[in-house]
Amino acid sequence: MSAAVIFDMDGLLLDSEDFWQQAExxxxxxxxxxxxxxxxxxxxxxxxxxxxxxxxxxxxxQGPTPAEVGDAIIDNVIQLIIQQGKLMPGAREALELSKNLGLPTALATSSNHRMMLATLEHFDLLHYFQATCSAEFLPLAKPHPQVYLNAAAALGIEPQQCVALEDSVTGVIAAKAARMRCIAIPEHANFDDSRYGIADLKLPSLLQLTGAELLR
Incomplete structure (x- = not known):
């Protein structure tokens, strides 16, 4: 039975993948x-x-360093989120569901720490989380499981007792490598990608998420 919930951010809670692709x-x-x-x-x-x-x-x-290019992309994405960003369907409802079930909740994202905080503050989501973990300063990001392991440790819950919610194959691999149960909510165009087969459950959107599936 799950004792905690760990959410991804980009593409799961936040409709931001198009912003990343546009900025890149x-x-x-x-x-x-x-x-x-x-x-x-x-x-x-x-x-x-x-x-x-x-x-x-x-x-x-030639010209700007890779680090400067990365910073410029992140700045652009933050501006796009603030100007045009939307939460994914069912995102706030999923967070409310976790809260109402009394499940400790964390965020585990590969996104830059500055962008993570800007997003959570802009959409007033910070209060839902007992821990927020960015992979920015880790040696390896997803598909490496470390950001998920850090999130579980920050909650004081064993990884095997956590359920992770992810939209990307990269994230699903990371969650499963952390020995967590994983619910995948792929983008519609990628829903039939066979690589999502390693997830424990696949849903078309967070609107279909139930308390029973979080607790299972």
Whole structure:
């Protein structure tokens, strides 16, 4: 039986994946990296510095350093979230459900710590979480499980007693590697991706999440 809930952020609670793809495409195109918009889907769910290093290794550019490029992308995404951002359907309801069940709740994200806090404050979500963990300063981000292990430790709950909610394959791999039960809520276009088969449950949206599934 689950004793705690750990949420991902981008693509699960926050409808932000298009913002990441837009900011990355604009930045890399300005540096002469020959991308098509759909190429940014290759790195869905990756930490920003992983994305920058991935494209820098293929198309080393002149001018700004990879770290400067990463900071600029994050700044752009934060502005897009504040100006146009929306929560995913059922996001606030899922957080309320966890709260009403009395389950300790944490956030485990690959996103930059500054962006994580800006998002939670903008949407008034911070009060739902007893712990918030960003993988920004970890040696490895998702699909490595460390950010999930840190979130469980911050709650004082064994990983095996936690249920993780994720939207990306990268995140599902991280949660399962942390030995957590995982509920996947993939983007509609990726719903039939066979790689989600390692999740314990797959739902079309957070609106279908029930207390019974959180507690199971």
């Amino acid at each position: 495409f604009e930045m890399f195109s300005s540096l002469g990296v020959p991308l098509q918009p759909e190429d940014t889907a290759q790195t869905l769910g990756w930490r920003c510095d992983y994305v920058v290093q991935h494209w820098y290794a293929k198309f080393a550019w």
